[in-house]
Amino acid sequence: MSDTRQLPTEQKPFIPLQVQREADVMARNTGITPVITYEGEAAIRLTHVNGRLRIEAVLRRSSRGWKRSDYQLFQDGERRPTPDSWPEYRALAERLCGDVAAPAALPILNPISDPEPLPVEIRRELRRCETRLHGRDDVSVSVGHDAKGRYVIAITSSKATLHVTFETQYRSGRKAVFAASNNSVRVVTTDGKDLTDEVEGKLSAALARILAGHPGAPAADVGAGRVRGAQGGGPADRKGTVLRE
Numbered sequence: 001m002s003d004t005r006q007l008p009t010e011q012k013p014f015i016p017l018q019v020q021r022e023a024d025v026m027a028r029n030t031g032i033t034p035v036i037t038y039e040g041e042a043a044i045r046l047t048h049v050n051g052r053l054r055i056e057a058v059l060r061r062s063s064r065g066w067k068r069s070d071y072q073l074f075q076d077g078e079r080r081p082t083p084d085s086w087p088e089y090r091a092l093a094e095r096l097c098g099d100v101a102a103p104a105a106l107p108i109l110n111p112i113s114d115p116e117p118l119p120v121e122i123r124r125e126l127r128r129c130e131t132r133l134h135g136r137d138d139v140s141v142s143v144g145h146d147a148k149g150r151y152v153i154a155i156t157s158s159k160a161t162l163h164v165t166f167e168t169q170y171r172s173g174r175k176a177v178f179a180a181s182n183n184s185v186r187v188v189t190t191d192g193k194d195l196t197d198e199v200e201g202k203l204s205a206a207l208a209r210i211l212a213g214h215p216g217a218p219a220a221d222v223g224a225g226r227v228r229g230a231q232g233g234g235p236a237d238r239k240g241t242v243l244r245e
Helices: 017-030 086-097 118-131 203-210
Strands: 004-008 037-040 043-050 053-062 065-068 072-075 079-080 140-145 151-156 160-171 174-179 185-189
Touching: 017 053, 017 065, 017 072, 017 086, 037 053, 065 185, 118 140, 118 160, 118 174, 118 203, 151 203, 160 203, 185 203
Parallel strands: none
Antiparallel strands: 004 037, 037 043, 043 053, 053 065, 053 072, 072 079, 140 151, 151 160, 160 174, 160 185
16 A cells, blocks of 8 residues: 655655745745645655645656656546646636635436446446445435436435446457546535545545435545546646646
């Protein structure tokens, strides 16, 4: 298991010079000090959060020091095209500032036709969810398609709604269903608060939010329960950009 520790940049452990420079750039251009997350010994993630926006960059150890990936921008938990410069990012943040309090909402799902057989992977995840829910009758579970035609398992309680999204891919000539590459697990409370970033793709943590306050609710397990998706997708595989000052 990798050693993951989160350290605010105002603390003073050993921070490589390249990492500190990137953190300083983020802070100077946004007015917010990013969080430095050590992911094992060979990768460090910088995360900047500003209301509905989040920017991430990963630096990986190489023979020439620490090499940074492209910046990635997320808005309301969804991946968005990264602005070409910090002034463009600040303009975007200002436009969204007035909407920070706007309630979040999950997409409306299209029903699946009765004759349509569910893929084995979806049936397996449904059984997994039913096992974790322990037959609770105060929680509803359904399956539908989103606007992109992807399968989505929806779990709804009086506290929140959870969506687990899957994509169809071909591997070794075989059609199969895998967890979506981005935001496969999303949680929004009934009062419109988006908890997607908090659950970090972990089904156990998401179910804990869904069942919050209910007797017998499972505790959040921060080390297990992640919905598995396609492997890979490292910085070299992601389309991004570097923000210019």
